[in-house]
Amino acid sequence: MGYTFTIDDVAFLRSRHGAKALETASMLDLSPSSMLADLGELRRRYPERDAAVVETVLCRRRGRAKLRDADDMLFGDDALQQSTASPVAAHRAAEIAARHPGAVVHDVTCSIGAEVIELSRAAGIRGVIGSDLDRVRLAMARHNLDVTGGRATFVAADALTPVSTADVVLADPARRSGTGRVFRLDQLTPPLLDVLTTYAGRPLAVKSAPGLDYRMLRDRFGFAGQVQMTSLDGSVREACLWTERDGEPGRRATVLRSQPDGTVRSFEVTDHDADDVAVGEVGDWLVDPDGAVVRAGLVRNYARRHGLWQLDPQIAYLTGDTVPDGERGFRVLEATGVTEKELRRRLASHDCGALEILVRGLDVDPDRLRKRLKPKGSRSLALVLTRIGRKGVGFVCAPGVRF
Template sequence: MGYRFGRDDVAYLAGAAGRAALAEVDRLELTPATHLRDIEQVRRAHGDRTAALIETVRLRRKAAVKLPGAAEWLFTDDALQQATPALVARHRAARLAGRAVHDVTCSIGAELAELVEVCPAVIGSDLDDVRLAMGAHNLSVAARHPVELDGDIGARLSVAGQNIVLAKADALTPTTRDTVIIADPARRADGRRTYDPAKLQPPLPDLLAAYAGRDIAVKSAPGLDFDQLGWDGEVEIVSLDGAVREACLWSPGLTEDGITRRATVLDSRGGTTTLTDAAPDDIPDLPPGDWIIDPDGAVVRAGLVRHYAAKHGLWQLDPRIAYLTGDTVPVGMRGFRIEDRFELREKTLRQELARRDCGALEILVRGVDVDPDALRKKLKLRGSTPYTLVLTRIGRAGVVFLCRAVAPTR
């Protein structure tokens, strides 16, 4: 759970004395090996502020990859876990450029920090006093402009013609007009991650009902059953550096006609590729080609495997399996060159891999019930040549492709 911050902690940490103390604590290692020594040193210098100082430095270090540029921000552990990665938030903000936006679950301001760069008016609200206070501080750091919170948790800031307002409000009670609503319901219930829309906080059905007819974008877990939800807008699945990060529900007024599914693939070098269900999905039914391609998780989760295949001249190994095959590898994708093909039998695999002096072995599985780690142990590999096994099925038969992995081309 981490340290439980209060508003007095935020006021201290955001002030001159707190900033100086944080700089001092940041010079410590704060590793398991130095934990007791570091705590004692901070306690001697800062007394009852020790826990807040150490937790803040720890969270800032943890946030460095997810939120670059947030080295002076304030966090709670839960808020940092749920915060949208900066590149994902920047992508969403770009889709909302020029609009007035109200983030009704603004928390510590990670989304707001990107919105203020492209939107003329930005409102953030939350029910958590501490997160709002942290959000005000974080926005002031991002904008290089001081923000003051009054006793009722209200803040107003104007930078380069942009109006930024923070306020305490319930996400289920509309408090603005003519704004695009952004919401990020908490995805935990009773301490566990939930995929039930009704158990999100606030509940997703209640949230959508509260803003019926409004332009709204709702961040959610990619594992939600969007068909069961009956969403009539667009579902966008976003990945970053190969990992699926989130789904975003876009109301019909915020997307193009006819688009209900979108896959967006981001990478930290600035690359962005997008695919929608408006693209063609006609692909041939052919035997395996020279290569196997495992599409990005955003493409798979969005149900756009056939669309991706059609775009790149590929086809499926099996119509019910997401692995693709072809005679070339799309630029930027990792490919697996097929060297051989076997039945899915452990004895056959052990013999063939031993004969090829296999050592390091990557095992990819889709469509068959095999535990890669357990299989790797059973194969007892002692060679020196690296290979990749792709375990899948074609029709009803399990099949194994022996491959050599090739890094993406740029």
């Protein structure tokens, strides 16, 4: 658990004196070895607010990889963990603006305002409302909108008590409690099914954990909307449930990739794409589809689009003679069995040293296997382990290359 902020803490941090305190603390190391000395100095200069200052600076440092404006924002550790990464929030905001031009959008669980910031930046969105029961986070959200130049109306309100007639509603039920992460739909805050019921009949987007069992949601609870899995730079970030999407794909994978110039490249695969692909022998390359594609159950659709085929109809690894643009491929050097004796022999014959191990369909721990294989050569390689039918197979490959 991180530091628990108070309203007075936020008021101090937003003041001129607080801004100076944050500037002073940001120049300190604040590492485990220096923390006691650094805290002593801050406590002498800013008594009663030193913990809030330190927590803010440390959270800002951690938040740089996730929030584009982290260095100017206020948030605690829990809020940072649940906040939406800026590129993901910006992509959603742009989609809402394109589908609902001139809309007013209400984020009913706005927390520190990460989504609200991107909604306020999206051309075509007429107005933004943010509401939350946590008044401390609301105060942080007001600050965060101010420093990023955004405009929004904030209201203290329960997400399950509608307080606006906004054109589109956005919700992000909390997936953490006092005892850690929660996984059941009824343990979210507010419960997912209650959110869906409260805003039934209105365009609604609900952010959920990527491990959401959307099949159960459809089969047991009758959810008839769209499920969107989104990844950013190879990490699956969320599932988003969209209502009011009649006639559109039921499943969608959105893959976002940060570019060197600061832009974000994206592509999508949906269950409206064709999925008839062959199953055959390994080609020149192995491709491990992005996690969003796998989580959305769209591996075959992705394979068909790029001219790839499957090694086994139940396994997500794909193979082909080329690698899709922007994707990571492993050039196959040879096939092998999966006994440790054979793997050790085959890897030694390739002078293997550094080794990346990828596994699907087999009960193998890559880290433990790497330690037991003890490769001692000079060449970097990749080892892909999977099964075809009931048989375990391995492929010794060159290191992965992104095209």
